[in-house]
Structures are given as structure tokens and as C-alpha cells.
Amino acid sequence: MIFLLWGAFTGSRLVPLHVPGPFAGETSFTYQSESEGGQLSDGRVRIAVGPDGALPAGAETSEDVAVAVQSGRNKLIQLPDDARAVSVNGTGIAPGGAVPVEDGTVSMTAKGTLSFAAERGLQMEPIWLPSPEAVVGRFIEVMANGYQNHSLWEHIGASLLRVLAGFSLGALVGIPLGYAMGLSGWFRGWFDPIVEFMRPVPPLALIPLVIIWFGIWETGKVVLLFLAALWVMAIAARAGVSGVRISKIHAAYSLGASKWQILRHVIVPNSLPEIFTGARVAMGVCWGTVVAAELVAAQMGAGMMIIAAAKFQLTDIVMMGIILIGLIGFGIDMLMRQAESRLVPWKGRG
Amino acid sequence: MPGLTLNNISMRFDLPNGSHVQALQDVSLHLAKGELLSVLGPSGCGKTTLLNIVAGFLAPTSGEITLNGHAVRGPDAERGMVFQEGALFEWMNVRDNVSFGPRMAGRRKSDYLPEVDRLLEIVGLKDFRDKAIYELSGGMQQRVALARCLANDPDVILMDEPLGALDALTREKMQALVLKLWKETGKTVMLITHSVEEALLLGERLIVMAPRPGRIHKEYRLPFAELGAGMDLREVKKHPDFGTTREEILSMIWNMEEEIMGHMEPAS
Ligand SMILES: Nc1ncnc2c1ncn2[C@@H]1O[C@H](COP(=O)(O)OP(=O)(O)O)[C@@H](O)[C@H]1O
Ligand SMILES: [Mg+2]
Numbered sequence: 331m332i333f334l335l336w337g338a339f340t341g342s343r344l345v346p347l348h349v350p351g352p353f354a355g356e357t358s359f360t361y362q363s364e365s366e367g368g369q370l371s372d373g374r375v376r377i378a379v380g381p382d383g384a385l386p387a388g389a390e391t392s393e394d395v396a397v398a399v400q401s402g403r404n405k406l407i408q409l410p411d412d413a414r415a416v417s418v419n420g421t422g423i424a425p426g427g428a429v430p431v432e433d434g435t436v437s438m439t440a441k442g443t444l445s446f447a448a449e450r451g452l453q454m455e456p457i458w459l460p461s462p463e464a465v466v467g468r469f470i471e472v473m474a475n476g477y478q479n480h481s482l483w484e485h486i487g488a489s490l491l492r493v494l495a496g497f498s499l500g501a502l503v504g505i506p507l508g509y510a511m512g513l514s515g516w517f518r519g520w521f522d523p524i525v526e527f528m529r530p531v532p533p534l535a536l537i538p539l540v541i542i543w544f545g546i547w548e549t550g551k552v553v554l555l556f557l558a559a560l561w562v563m564a565i566a567a568r569a570g571v572s573g574v575r576i577s578k579i580h581a582a583y584s585l586g587a588s589k590w591q592i593l594r595h596v597i598v599p600n601s602l603p604e605i606f607t608g609a610r611v612a613m614g615v616c617w618g619t620v621v622a623a624e625l626v627a628a629q630m631g632a633g634m635m636i637i638a639a640a641k642f643q644l645t646d647i648v649m650m651g652i653i654l655i656g657l658i659g660f661g662i663d664m665l666m667r668q669a670e671s672r673l674v675p676w677k678g679r680g
Numbered sequence: 681m682p683g684l685t686l687n688n689i690s691m692r693f694d695l696p697n698g699s700h701v702q703a704l705q706d707v708s709l710h711l712a713k714g715e716l717l718s719v720l721g722p723s724g725c726g727k728t729t730l731l732n733i734v735a736g737f738l739a740p741t742s743g744e745i746t747l748n749g750h751a752v753r754g755p756d757a758e759r760g761m762v763f764q765e766g767a768l769f770e771w772m773n774v775r776d777n778v779s780f781g782p783r784m785a786g787r788r789k790s791d792y793l794p795e796v797d798r799l800l801e802i803v804g805l806k807d808f809r810d811k812a813i814y815e816l817s818g819g820m821q822q823r824v825a826l827a828r829c830l831a832n833d834p835d836v837i838l839m840d841e842p843l844g845a846l847d848a849l850t851r852e853k854m855q856a857l858v859l860k861l862w863k864e865t866g867k868t869v870m871l872i873t874h875s876v877e878e879a880l881l882l883g884e885r886l887i888v889m890a891p892r893p894g895r896i897h898k899e900y901r902l903p904f905a906e907l908g909a910g911m912d913l914r915e916v917k918k919h920p921d922f923g924t925t926r927e928e929i930l931s932m933i934w935n936m937e938e939e940i941m942g943h944m945e946p947a948s
Contacts, residue, residue, distance in 0.1 A: 577767040580737050585781040585832050586757030595784070599771040676770035679814035 333462065340461035341453050352401040353449035354379050356386045357433040360420070361444070363413035370416070375407055379433070379448040399448055407444040414442050460646040465653070468646040477647065478638050480630040486658065489624065489632040492548070493616045493662075496555020500612060504560045505605060508567025512601075513593075518568075525564050533558035533619040537626060546627045551620065558619045559612040566608020570601025603670075603677035610666040617659045632658070682748050684711040684734070684836055684868060689743035691729055691894075703729045704740070705893035711836075713748075716862050716869040716905060718883030720876060720929065722937045726894025727872045731838050734870065735761050747835060757781060760834035762825050762842045768813045775800065775809040777824055781832030792831070799827040802864075803857065819850035826861060836868045844874060855881055856913055863909050876929050880904050880922060881913055888929060890936055898932065900925065 337345030358376045365371070375395045378386035385398050399405040409415060416422060418429040418436045423444075428437035434448040456464060472482050480488075510517040511525070536557055544550040574597055582592045624633025632655050639647035670677065691704040703726040711717050719727050732738040734745060736755040745752040747759070761767075768777050775796060776783075782792035800806050803823040813821060822842060829837055842858075843851045859882055862869055873879050879886050884905050890897035902925070908916045916922065 575766050577763040578769065580732075580735065580755070581761055581763060581767040581828075582780070582784075583737070583755035584735055584757065584759055584761040584834075584838075585784060585828070587780075587784040591784050595780075596769065599769070602771070674771075676812060676814050679770065 336459070337462055339452065339454050340456070340459055340464075342461040342463055344462055349452040350449075351451040351453045352379075353433040353451070354381075354401060355433075357431075357448075359418055359431040359436060359446075361409070361415045362417045362420075363409050363415045365411055365413045371413070373409070375444075375446070377405075377434075377446055377448075397446070399446060401448060401450075404445050404447045406439070407446055409444065415444050418444070457643055457645055460649060464646045465649045468644075469650045472647065472650065477635055478630070482635075485630050485635045486632055486654065488628075488630045489617075489620050490658070492551050492555060492620050492623075492631070493613070495552045496620070497559045497609075497612055497616050499552070499556040500559025500616075501563045501609065503556075504563030505567045507560075508564040508569075509571055509598075509601075511564065512568040512571025513597075521564075525561055525568075528557075529561045529565060533615065534622050537623060541626075551623050551628075554623055555616045555619055558615050562608050562612040562615060563605070566604050566611075567601060569608075570604030571597055573604060574600045602674045606666070606670045606674055606677070610663060610670070613662050613666055614659065617655075617662060621655055681710075681746075682713045683715070684870070685709070685746045686730075686734070687744045687746070689730070689733060689740045689745065691726070691733060691738065692741045702893035704733075705895050707743070707894070707896055709887070709896070711868050711870065713835075713868055714866045716871065716882060716884050718879035718886040719870065719872045719889065720874075720879045720886060720933065721889030721894075721897070722891055722933050722940060723874075724940070725889045725891035725936075727889060728840055729894065730889075731761075731840050731870065731872055734836075735759055735838050757785070757832050758835045760829035760832055760837045762822075762829050762837065762839040764841045765818070765821070765845045768821055768824055768828070770813045773810050773812055774805055774816070774824055777813065778809075778827045778831050780828060796827075796831050799830055802861070803827045817850075819846050819854060822846065822854060823857070826858070830861065830865060830867075834867070836870065839869065839871045841872055841874060843878065851875075851878075852913065856908075858882060859905065859908050859913070862905075876926050876933070877917065879929075880926060881908055881916060886929075888932060891940060897936075900929075 334345050334347070336342070338348050341348055341351045356376065356378050358374055360372065360374050362370055362372050373394065375397065376386045378384055378396075378398045379401055380398070381401060385396050395407060395409065397405055397407055415438065419431055421429045423429050423436070423438050425438050425440050425442050428435055434446055437445050437447070439445055460468075476482060477485070507517075507521065507525075511521050512518075533554060536554060540550050540554045540557070544553045578596055578600065579592060582596045587595065620631070621633035624631035625637045628634035632651060636648045636651035636655075639645075639651065686707055686709040689704055689707040690702070693701045693703055695701065707730060709717075719730070721727055729738065733740050734752070736752055736759065752759070769780065772780070778800060779792055779796045782796070797806070797809070800809050803826055805820060805823055805827065808816065808820065813824065816824065825842070843854050846854060855878055858871075861867075862882075871879070871882055873882075880902060881904055883902055886900040886902055887896050888898045888900075889895065904916050904919065904922060907919065
């Protein structure tokens with residue numbers, strides 16, 4: 331659906347229906363002009379609208395003017411003998427005024443010069459929104475040649491590696507912290523306020539502080555992602571522990587299990603579904619955060635790629651990057667779901 | 681003295697708002713080894729609290745419990761527990777659930793597996809031993825819970841409404857199974873139930889508890905469990921004494937609940 335709209339508004343060859351595009355081809359309008367001496371004369375302007383700036387066929391005569399206009403641009407029209415136009419297609423025109431003509435609009439500048447702009451239609455110009463095939467073409471090109479000194483895979487790999495490092499560290503610290511909070515009132519007392527306060531702080535809001543403390547490069551990014559994952563994982567692990575049914579603990583005790591055995595064989599496995607839910611959320615947050623962090627500063631990465639392309643108005647690379655980022659985010663979530671249904675198949679069925 | 685003895689057990693819960701609930705007041709009981717005691721009473725009369733104290737999950741405010749002469753302190757494998765639902769370990773298959781106790785005790789596989797498989801056969805789950813818990817019906821899950829408890833060979837089995845979540849037909853079948861297991865293993869059992877019929881069918885003895893404060897109101901000695909070992913439980917229910925005892929207990933509990941309602945302020 332979105333793709334069809336996208337194609338329709340960019341004149342894509344991949345979709346059958348388009349909204350009206352910019353005019354291309356030849357058109358003309360007539361004018362009446364007044365020379366400095368007050369003499370009126372009629373004439374005609376023939377216009378070729380196209381990408382290459384070729385003049386329309388046929389020779390210019392004393393009252394016939396030929397001009398070439400690029401699609402989507404304006405073109406000033408110099409009338410013969412510096413005459414001033416007074417009407418266009420029989421309609422009077424004054425400085426600042428405009429007359430709609432076939433396939434475009436003729437307007438008069440403040441100084442009295444005519445200007446023609448071809449019909450733009452409803453389609454977007456590539457600089458705003460490139461067509462799907464342009465994006466695909468760019469994708470193939472960037473895949474082959476890379477962008478900004480790095481291959482596409484290096485960019486994406488760099489982002490994924492940061493996410494993996496930050497998430498792993500966050501889980502490594504967050505899960506034990508969550509367990510400790512779930513099991514010990516002392517830990518809960520100390521860390522609950524911190525966790526509850528840090529949880530709603532968007533990781534992006536930490537960027538300035540992280541830059542000050544850890545610098546702008548890899549360390550800073552990994553620390554940021556670590557923080558993004560840490561609170562989510564701690565809260566998930568805590569919820570997993572306190573969510574255990576008391577009857578399970580009681581049953582294990584009266585089957586002769588020790589405290590440690592209950593922790594290892596009951597509390598930890600019982601918390602896994604919650605931890606997986608947390609991990610999915612944390613991965614999503616990390617992926618979003620890494621892209622944003624790369625927008626701020628990076629030498630490679632998916633976010634760096636699109637912000638660099640945006641500076642050069644390479645909208646097709648920006649589009650390609652956004653689509654890739656979306657697809658990878660989706661892919662990460664799918665992988666996490668798969669791992670979940672394989673590793674904790676009892677989730678939601680207790 | 682062999683068996684389970686409760687000596688003047690009282691339990692008082694202090695509530696956060698400063699008031700308190702006297703959940704149990706001077707409850708004294710003795711269960712001989714191998715006896716099956718049913719416990720009935722209106723809800724809120726302290727049945728679960730009493731069972732939790734015997735299991736060792738709660739320490740009584742006063743009173744003492746002894747099992748075969750030694751004082752009971754904290755939960756222990758000698759006192760097994762069967763809950764109404766949700767106490768199985770979903771991350772283990774049926775067999776691992778049943779073998780949980782022996783495994784935690786560090787016993788060798790060759791030592792406990794034959795017994796685990798024998799129990800699975802008795803409860804009718806031999807072909808389900810590799811299945812996940814969530815693949816089983818409610819009735820099958822309770823069979824696993826029974827087998828898991830028995831695999832640990834406890835002296836006393838405590839059951840808190842173990843069949844309460846099952847549909848009527850499954851429940852009848854499970855009652856027969858509980859009776860059969862009790863007869864075969866000779867365990868001392870304390871069974872809490874909401875169903876007067878179940879209490880009559882399964883209990884050699886039956887106590888009816890009264891609320892506010894929770895205490896033993898009346899005690900019965902029953903012949904039906906003995907009868908049920910040799911005949912269909914439906915036949916037992918036709919016994920003339922069965923109906924009269926059931927009616928007597930039902931109206932007793934009915935009156936208690938009426939009284940509880942009377943205590944409450946009318947909503948205005
Ligand atoms: N942990 C607790 N804290 C406070 N009050 C409790 C607690 N456990 C039980 N009670 C109260 O003790 C009484 C007996 O409860 P319970 O043993 O669950 O009754 P039953 O199992 O017979 O329905 C009830 O009034 C209940 O509200
Ligand atoms: Mg209860």
C-alpha cells in the first residue's frame with residue numbers, strides 16, 4: 331500500500347497508476363507586446379520542457395521566441411527588442427501578475443519580464459522523494475561500491491556490533507541486579523529508586539552526558555547502549571523473580587530443595603519468559619538508540635550513512651538507509667521471537 | 681508418639697492498619713500414622729493457614745507441632761504438599777517434575793528412575809512422561825503433582841483443595857485415584873476440600889472448622905473411605921448414612937456462612 335503510493339507519487343515504472351507528473355514536451359503561448367515607442371505587436375513563445383534543455387524544433391523569427399525549460403524550474407523569457415508584454419493569450423498581465431496557460435503558468439516579474447513555469451503535477455521531485463527504482467538502484471550501487479569509504483556491510487555491521495556489545499553488557503549487569511532486587515529487600519531499597527528513575531529517561535537524553543564522560547566515539551556509544559539496555563533488563567529480571575508463584579517455591583521447599591536449588595531450578599527458569607520479553611524491548615531500544623547516536627557522530631554505521639547522505643541531499647541513500655534500518659529492526663525482533671519460542675516454549679502457558 | 685500432632689496451635693496475623701486477624705485459636709489434633717483426615721469449613725476459617733503451618737511455611741504465633749516425636753520447624757521433604765494448581769514446573773517435562781525431589785536430594789538416576797516410572801504408570805501418565813506440562817489437561821497436571829509428591833516418599837501428604845480446579849467428571853476419577861494411592865502407600869494425609877462429598881468419601885476422619893477465630897467445630901469418624909476401597913465411589917454415595925451426614929455438615933457450614941454474612945455491615 332505504502333509502496334503503491336510511493337510509486338504513484340514518484341512516477342515509478344514499477345506501479346501501474348501515477349498521479350499527474352510534471353509536464354514534459356513542447357507547448358506554446360501567444361503574447362502581445364509594446365515596444366518603447368508604444369507600438370503593439372503580437373508574437374508567440376514556443377517552449378520545450380524537458381530534462382536536457384534542448385530548444386524546440388523550428389527556427390526563431392522576429393516575433394517567435396523559442397526557449398527551453400527544465401522540468402520544475404522557472405525560465406525568464408527575453409522578448410525581441412526588449413519589448414514589454416502587455417497580455418498573454420489575450421489576457422492582460424502586469425508586473426507581479428500571472429496567467430495560467432496550457433501546460434504551465436506565465437508570470438511577470440516585478441521588473442516586467444515574463445517567466446514560464448511548466449506544470450509540476452503532483453509527483454515529488456527526486457530530491458524530496460526518489461522513486462523506488464532509484465532507491466533500489468542506489469542500494470545495488472552502494473552494495474557494490476560502499477559509501478563514505480566503507481562498504482554497506484561495514485556500516486550495518488558496525489551498528490549491529492555496537493548494539494550487541496551494549497546489550498550484552500547491559501544484560502550481564504542488569505539481570506543479576508534485577509535478581510538481587512527481586513530477592514533481597516536491601517537491594518530493592520537501594521536500587522529501586524535509581525532504576526525507577528532511570529527507566530523512563532530516554533537513552534537519547536543521556537547522549538550529552540555520555541559524550542562528556544566517555545567521549546564521542548566507540549566507548550561513548552557502547553556506554554549509551556549499555557545504559558539503554560541496563561534498566562530494561564534489570565526491571566525484567568526483577569519482575570521475573572517477584573512474579574514466581576509462591577506455591578512453586580513452597581512446593582520446591584517441601585520437596586526438599588535448598589535455597590540455592592530453588593534459585594537455580596525454580597526462580598531463574600521461572601523468570602526466563604520475562605527476561606526474554608525484556609530482551610526484546612531492550613534490543614529494540616538499543617537499535618533505535620544506536621542509529622540516533624550515529625547521527626551525532628560516527629565514522630561508520632547505518633545512522634552515519636544516512637546523515638552523511640542527507641548533507642549531500644542524496645535522498646535516495648537516505649531512503650535506502652531508512653528502509654534498511656527498519657528491516658533490520660524488524661529482523662532483530664523476529665530473531666528474538668524465534669529464540670523465545672524455542673527456549674521458553676511455556677511462556678504464557680503457565 | 682508416631683503420627684502428626686498439633687498442640688494448641690494459634691495464629692494471629694497483624695495487619696498493616698494496626699488491627700489483627702485471629703486466623704486460628706487453640707487448634708489441637710492428632711493424626712495417627714496412615715490416617716486420612718479431611719478438613720472442611722467455610723472459606724476464611726483458616727484451613728489454608730493451618731496447612732501452611734503444618735507444612736512449615738508459616739510459624740504459628742503459639743503452639744507446637746510434632747511429627748513422629750520431633751518438633752516441626754520449617755518446610756521439609758518429610759511433609760509433601762499438593763496444591764490446587766500452578767505449582768508444577770513448566771520448564772521441566774513430566775518426568776523431570778516427578779523426579780524433582782530425588783534429584784534435589786542428589787540421588788543417582790539409576791536409583792530413583794524406576795520408582796519415578798512406576799509412579800507415572802500408577803497415575804496413568806506413563807505415555808506422557810516426556811510431554812511438557814502445558815500440554816497436559818488440568819486433571820493430568822494434578823496426577824503429575826500427586827506423583828511428584830509421592831516420588832519423594834514423604835511421611836505426611838498435605839493437600840490444599842487439590843481437585844478444586846477440576847471439572848466434575850475428572851474430579852470423580854481423581855477422587856478414586858487419591859483413595860487408591862492412599863490405600864496403596866499408607867501415607868498420612870491431611871486433605872482440605874470445599875466439597876462435603878469429597879471429604880466424606882476420602883476421609884477416615886473429618887473435622888469441620890468454624891471461623892472467627894478459626895477453630896475445630898466438630899469431628900466425625902467415617903466408614904466411607906474404607907468402603908470406597910472395595911467398591912465404586914458412586915455406590916458409596918448411596919449408603920444411607922452418607923446422605924444424612926452430608927446434609928448435617930452442609931447445613932452446619934451453611935449456618936456458619938449465614939452468621940458471617942450477619943456480621944457484615946449492610947452496604948448503604
Ligand atoms: N498472610 C496473611 N495476612 C493477613 N491475613 C491473612 C493472611 N493469610 C490468611 N489471612 C486471614 O486469615 C483467615 C484465614 O485464611 P485462610 O487460611 O486462607 O482460610 P481458608 O483457607 O479456610 O479459606 C482469613 O480471614 C484471611 O483473611
Ligand atoms: Mg484456602
